[in-house]
Amino acid sequence: MTRSTAAKIAVRGIWMTFPPMERTQPGIIVLEDINLEVADGELICIVGPSGCGKSTLLNIAGGFLEATSGEIRIDGLPVAGPDPRHIFIFQESSVFPWLTVEDNVGFGVKRSDPAERKRVVDHYIEMVGLTGFGKAFPRELSGGMKQRVEIARAFAAEPDVLFMDEPFGALDYLTRMKLRSELTQIWQRERKTVLFVTHDVEEAVQLSDRVVVMGKRPSRIRDLVTVDVPRPRDLDNPVCRHLRDHIFRVMGLDHSGQSIERPGAADGTDLGEGSQTVLIRKAGG
Amino acid sequence: MRSKVESLLLPLTVAVGFICGWHLAVRWSGTDIFPTPKEVVLGTVELARKGVLIKYIVASLFRVSAGYLLAVFIGIPAGLLMGWFGRARMAFNPALQVLRPISPIAWIPVAILWFGVSDLAPIFLIFLASLFPITTSAMAAVQNIQINYIRAARNFGITGLELFRKVVFPAALPQILTGLRLALGVAWLVVVAAEMISVNSGLGYLIIDARNAGKRYDLVVAGMAMIGLIGLGLDWLVRRMETLDEVRWGLSGR
Numbered sequence: 001m002t003r004s005t006a007a008k009i010a011v012r013g014i015w016m017t018f019p020p021m022e023r024t025q026p027g028i029i030v031l032e033d034i035n036l037e038v039a040d041g042e043l044i045c046i047v048g049p050s051g052c053g054k055s056t057l058l059n060i061a062g063g064f065l066e067a068t069s070g071e072i073r074i075d076g077l078p079v080a081g082p083d084p085r086h087i088f089i090f091q092e093s094s095v096f097p098w099l100t101v102e103d104n105v106g107f108g109v110k111r112s113d114p115a116e117r118k119r120v121v122d123h124y125i126e127m128v129g130l131t132g133f134g135k136a137f138p139r140e141l142s143g144g145m146k147q148r149v150e151i152a153r154a155f156a157a158e159p160d161v162l163f164m165d166e167p168f169g170a171l172d173y174l175t176r177m178k179l180r181s182e183l184t185q186i187w188q189r190e191r192k193t194v195l196f197v198t199h200d201v202e203e204a205v206q207l208s209d210r211v212v213v214m215g216k217r218p219s220r221i222r223d224l225v226t227v228d229v230p231r232p233r234d235l236d237n238p239v240c241r242h243l244r245d246h247i248f249r250v251m252g253l254d255h256s257g258q259s260i261e262r263p264g265a266a267d268g269t270d271l272g273e274g275s276q277t278v279l280i281r282k283a284g285g
Numbered sequence: 286m287r288s289k290v291e292s293l294l295l296p297l298t299v300a301v302g303f304i305c306g307w308h309l310a311v312r313w314s315g316t317d318i319f320p321t322p323k324e325v326v327l328g329t330v331e332l333a334r335k336g337v338l339i340k341y342i343v344a345s346l347f348r349v350s351a352g353y354l355l356a357v358f359i360g361i362p363a364g365l366l367m368g369w370f371g372r373a374r375m376a377f378n379p380a381l382q383v384l385r386p387i388s389p390i391a392w393i394p395v396a397i398l399w400f401g402v403s404d405l406a407p408i409f410l411i412f413l414a415s416l417f418p419i420t421t422s423a424m425a426a427v428q429n430i431q432i433n434y435i436r437a438a439r440n441f442g443i444t445g446l447e448l449f450r451k452v453v454f455p456a457a458l459p460q461i462l463t464g465l466r467l468a469l470g471v472a473w474l475v476v477v478a479a480e481m482i483s484v485n486s487g488l489g490y491l492i493i494d495a496r497n498a499g500k501r502y503d504l505v506v507a508g509m510a511m512i513g514l515i516g517l518g519l520d521w522l523v524r525r526m527e528t529l530d531e532v533r534w535g536l537s538g539r
Contacts, residue, residue, distance in 0.1 A: 062440070064436060081439075082436070082439045082440040082442075083440075083442075084440065084441055084442040086440075087440055087441070088436070088437070088440050090433045090436075090437070092431075092433060093433075094431070094433035094434055094436065094437040096434060096437075096452070096455070096456075097534035097535065098455040098456070098458070098530075098531045098532070098534060099455075107438075107441055108440075108441035108442075137530050137533075137534065138534065139533065139534045157441060
């Protein structure tokens, strides 16, 4: 061990540059010096405007992309590629359409004993509320149900880290609300370390222990917001509302979605009303 | 329910109309070479009585099966590998794309040169005719696989041959099946052409022989009708496979 740290995931000095479209132009810097420590069992959301590189960061952590420089360590070991202990959940369902729900959920199950396997599969199918759909094929399911299968399949592999890349992004509003609250319950029971990328600020506030707020390209971490509100969270809770508005401001938008041009608004120090500062604890960054 | 009745009734009406029109056209034109529908039916019965009909059908089907299956066993693995490995595609795809537009009919002289007048010549032609659509579709199928399936499988620790068996092949299967169906249609077209030239049995031979041996156009048309009906049957068989749950997800018109 080169470094003694309690962090489950340690992101250190990540830079990411994509090659330019034309050779004469410089490369596009997507991520600029990202540093982050995630504790074991923590649920962290990464929010930012689209194209800010939040997905790129998650893909690097998942082992699907290599950073230009810097490293990500999980359990003290550098990420070298996809790993069954760290499962990635995609936005467009990657549920295998040629397998039944049961076979999908069982895909990553490591147990070899058939009875044990079945128990694990049934448990996670039940966990996502799909009992009775085990023999169904994905094409017979709605978008929300498919995403539930994806979540069950990830948990059934018994990973200790989950990377979720806008997993509810393609779903309708009501389904998204429902899955959010279900994910909260599941996470409270299973206590996996979760890195969750979303562009939905309310989703981030409702789900996470801490919210990583990223700015436009090249992305740095603009703020790290701790959400100290007991779950399940009501978005009408004044603390949640304030945090949401704060995050919008850090991202350079006001609540109604209009750009804030004021200097200082983007760095998260200018919160407008003094009373909010109490609710926000900046941690690192 | 209405659509089901209609889907039977409409084509049946067209068939009846076609046969009536055919009958009348033969009558009014006063031809004594081209047969009426009734004469074709009688000709078919005559062929069946003599036992040649079943013999020729079996001969044609045997050639198609042999050449087609050979193409399946070579074309699918070749296509999968070319779809998966960029290097293999780079090396072999240009050759494939040059050979593909050459009609199998153009190969007939070459086939006779290599295999003589035997079963092997038409089998070779059918093999060639089926190989290109099967290989090309398998290759395209692998290239079109949603990257997320591969990424998810890798994430679960699946690699190498297991990745091929568990993800690449099933993900490519619907499009492979489309290629198989296309290839079977082509194979059936080609067997008839090949039999007209290089063998002395089969439905293609029946047609050319009936013409040459006494201008028996009732038997010519009987042979043509058999070819059409069997082609329809083969297509129906492949379509049955397309309703399997393992491939239905990837085919339109469920």
